[in-house]
Amino acid sequence: MTTKEKPVPETGTGRQAPGPEGGVLFGALSSFKKDTLKLLMEMQRRYGGIVRMKMGPYLVHQLTSPEHVKHVLQNNSSNYTRGKFYRGFNLFFGRGMLTTDGPEWKTRRAVSQPFFNRTKLRNNSAVITTTTDELIAKWEGAARTGEEIDVTDDMMWLAMGVLGRMFYGVDLRDYADRLMPAVRFSLKAMILTGEVKQMLPKWIPTKYQRDLQRYQAVLNGVMDEIINLHRQGKGDDESVVAALLGATHAVTGKPFTQTQIRAELKTLFLAGHETTGCALTWTLYAIAKNVDVRRKLEAELDEVLGDRVPTADDLPRLTYLRQVVDESLRMYPPIWLFPRDAVADDNINGFHIPAGSTILVPTYAAHHNKESWDDPEAFDPERFCPVAGKKSGRDRYDYFPFGGGARKCIGMDLALLEIQLAVAMITRRYRLSLVAGHPVTPSALVSLRPQPKVLMTVRHNDGQRAAAA
Numbered sequence: 001m002t003t004k005e006k007p008v009p010e011t012g013t014g015r016q017a018p019g020p021e022g023g024v025l026f027g028a029l030s031s032f033k034k035d036t037l038k039l040l041m042e043m044q045r046r047y048g049g050i051v052r053m054k055m056g057p058y059l060v061h062q063l064t065s066p067e068h069v070k071h072v073l074q075n076n077s078s079n080y081t082r083g084k085f086y087r088g089f090n091l092f093f094g095r096g097m098l099t100t101d102g103p104e105w106k107t108r109r110a111v112s113q114p115f116f117n118r119t120k121l122r123n124n125s126a127v128i129t130t131t132t133d134e135l136i137a138k139w140e141g142a143a144r145t146g147e148e149i150d151v152t153d154d155m156m157w158l159a160m161g162v163l164g165r166m167f168y169g170v171d172l173r174d175y176a177d178r179l180m181p182a183v184r185f186s187l188k189a190m191i192l193t194g195e196v197k198q199m200l201p202k203w204i205p206t207k208y209q210r211d212l213q214r215y216q217a218v219l220n221g222v223m224d225e226i227i228n229l230h231r232q233g234k235g236d237d238e239s240v241v242a243a244l245l246g247a248t249h250a251v252t253g254k255p256f257t258q259t260q261i262r263a264e265l266k267t268l269f270l271a272g273h274e275t276t277g278c279a280l281t282w283t284l285y286a287i288a289k290n291v292d293v294r295r296k297l298e299a300e301l302d303e304v305l306g307d308r309v310p311t312a313d314d315l316p317r318l319t320y321l322r323q324v325v326d327e328s329l330r331m332y333p334p335i336w337l338f339p340r341d342a343v344a345d346d347n348i349n350g351f352h353i354p355a356g357s358t359i360l361v362p363t364y365a366a367h368h369n370k371e372s373w374d375d376p377e378a379f380d381p382e383r384f385c386p387v388a389g390k391k392s393g394r395d396r397y398d399y400f401p402f403g404g405g406a407r408k409c410i411g412m413d414l415a416l417l418e419i420q421l422a423v424a425m426i427t428r429r430y431r432l433s434l435v436a437g438h439p440v441t442p443s444a445l446v447s448l449r450p451q452p453k454v455l456m457t458v459r460h461n462d463g464q465r466a467a468a469a
């Protein structure tokens with residue numbers, strides 16, 4: 001939203017939802033940034049499942065009650081668009097599957113959807129195990145010398161490797177030196193903070209604008225190189241790139257333009273590797289921190305896999321592994337919040353939602369909601385223990401790390417497959433220990449990044465287990 005946009009009128013049917021007195025909670029969005037996660041949870045605790053608040057110039061309703069989340073994501077989803085908070089994402093994602101709505105979105109999702117077919121992913125799971133093997137080999141030196149490793153960086157490297165091989169027909173890690181600084185900048189720049197530097201027109205040559213343009217050019221440049229490889233017949237005919245080059249845009253009736261193809265590739269890259277990298281990092285972090293969890297997981301992996309490399313067919317028997325991953329995505333949901341804007345006035349459970357106002361769906365606050373979860377701050381995979389013939393008793397929207405409705409994450413099956421296989425292989429091979437004196441906290445960037453770093457040492461697991469026995 002620019003400063004020129006009109007304020008949202010607050011009259012209409014329905015009551016005003018509860019919220020902080022006077023409405024204005026945060027003078028500027030920049031203060032919201034400082035302790036975002038705590039603030040969201042505090043709002044939920046104090047006012048309940050729907051909270052009305054002003055964030056800087058924006059009127060916002062935070063939803064954590066499962067039926068309200070369902071209303072926006074499923075029952076009345078046609079009234080909700082990506083909206084103003086998603087606009088910041090255009091800066092780096094471009095206008096692609098994540099940031100568009102309606103027919104524009106549909107045509108984009110249709111091209112990529114076949115690549116996310118569950119059977120196809122399972123048949124391609126060797127891409128994941130091969131790439132994880134490379135990571136395991138990369139850590140051999142550190143396992144011998146005790147050298148500390150930066151787990152977040154290495155998990156991003158792993159996720160990038162999988163993504164490139166699965167979808168782009170290239171190894172994206174070959175471009176990592178250029179891509180990673182651009183990703184680091186974009187994670188901060190994409191969040192609309194209301195800070196002056198974001199509001200100033202593009203033509204004012206601030207350092208922020210120069211960096212923004214430089215990193216946008218880096219991302220575009222790498223994607224153009226990959227597209228051009230395919231145009232020159234040097235790419236993989238089975239890749240998403242090839243599919244986009246051959247597709248017809250359902251709205252224009254023409255082939256996708258270079259800008260449209262680039263936006264799709266940036267979207268899959270940014271949405272796919274950062275989230276999965278975070279989830280992998282948090283899962284390894286949680287296993288390292290919780291000795292009982294690690295022991296139980298090691299025992300299951302021993303029993304089911306022995307010394308075999310896992311395949312997708314092993315996963316149904318690795319039930320505890322799945323519980324650990326589910327609990328990690330509850331405790332540390334990589335997408336900790338996502339926004340929508342109301343197209344027309346709406347009424348949610350008797351509360352008025354004005355047209356043009358914003359809905360925030362804070363996955364993190366919902367996953368840490370004391371009304372839905374016992375002791376939500378404890379890492380406890382047992383909460384996801386399947387009981388034969390019984391439903392969990394949870395509402396569908398108590399837990400939604402991948403969102404819901406038609407806009408549910410397209411990469412969910414890939415992410416779950418990848419996290420389970422990679423965590424199984426890493427845990428079989430190594431025992432990871434957090435380096436003392438480096439506390440880690442979740443930081444609410446575009447994704448839920450562990451900050452400042454997850455530093456660990458790795459040791460071979462076999463000797464350890466023999467010694468512990």
Ligand code: HEM
Binds near residue numbers: 097334
């Ligand atoms: C643990 C890993 C992941 C998490 C937690 C995650 C989470 C999410 C969430 C919550 C949404 C919905 C956002 C909204 O409704 O506003 C979403 C959408 C999306 N995700 Fe993921 N994601 C993950 C992995 C991936 C992967 C691996 C890919 C692709 C390779 C991917 C690509 C996308 C795309 C393209 C969308 C937009 C879909 C649409 O609007 O149709 N994600 N993701």
